[in-house]
Amino acid sequence: MRGRSRGREDGVPYAAWLGQPGYLAAEVLLALLAGVHYSLADDTISALGTGCDSPTSTGCSSASWAMNLVFVVFGALQAVGAVPLLRQDAARARVVGWLWVVAGTFSVGVGLAPVDAHPTLHSLVALPVFVAQPLAVLLHARWLTTGRVRVSGTALGVAAVVGAVAFAVLLGADSWSGTAERLAIWPAKLWLPLAALTQLRSRRRAFGLP
Template identity: 40%
Template sequence: MPTVPTSRAARWGALALLVRPTYIAAEFVTAAATTGGYSFVADSVSRLGEVGCSAAYCSPRHEVMNGSFIGFGMLMAGGALLLARPLGPWVTGLLVVSGASSVATGLAPLDQDATLHAIAATPLFFAQPMALIVLGARIRREQPRLGSALLATGAVTAAAAVGFVLTPEGTASGALERLALWPVLFGLAGFAWTQRRR
């Protein structure tokens, strides 16, 4: 059966999801400039976006982190919309919600309004794992390895998200948050890779 050429829009959508793993570099760049000590295991990602400084802690590159929340959130939402046909309506909708949540998180730094920040960030932790699980189930017959990997990643990130919500700040909350977020970057990039020339 001949391969259906990928549209230009879909290629751009795939590219948008393929570059998203570089988000991790933004965390390291921002964390490297903090003063007062920052732990990837104990501290939340949102602390890197705190605007205010004190003698105990400061994140001088908070613009990098908040800008990354916004930029990479837009890439997620935009990439999903451009890949709406292979993703399907449910996955597309969940990823658009996730992207919008990320953008809102960047616009509402933690130390400026903790309640607004929590409201902005919460949908991301639920919508992303659901998107991976639905996508994995959707493609499992045609792409069994990738489908199974996405299902497993969705389950792991969902469990980590619940653990992050229930774990007090300063213990292993930072590690759990990253386990809830980082694998999604690679899961979606793996799917995008298969869509480049389909």
């Protein structure tokens, strides 16, 4: 009975990861509907969290509060979903869990400190996301999964690492910085629901649940 209860308790945080693709939908919709002369290829994601102070402003948003709310909500869900990993005995699982917690927590910080209002603080809280999140995808796949899931996760992790490096090189450039940043960030949003389903199946088997 205790095992069944623990399995159900762990299922709740993992469920927080299942909705992560919703972040992608929200970001793209806000770029298309609220972005002012906004380019998914060239403008940073953070620019969607900045307001347009003048009619000639570009690469900004008419609903910056919405993007900042998206950062906060999905960052918090990402961190919550890692709780079962932190409870595991295996050190590798806890390392991966803490990487997800760091990435999620600092994603919340990105939303609470928009770049137009707090440029220095925004840069400081964004940096850990670009380090912890790609590593979380890659190590989660390599250490905690097998088979096709591992192959898929590894590919996403490598893409995220390449994207993070490319974004660092292109930061401040007029072109392609948005593409590089999304290559660094989006793989995690695709990996997390897959990881959640994989972990849930593993936990159910471990506790003898159907």
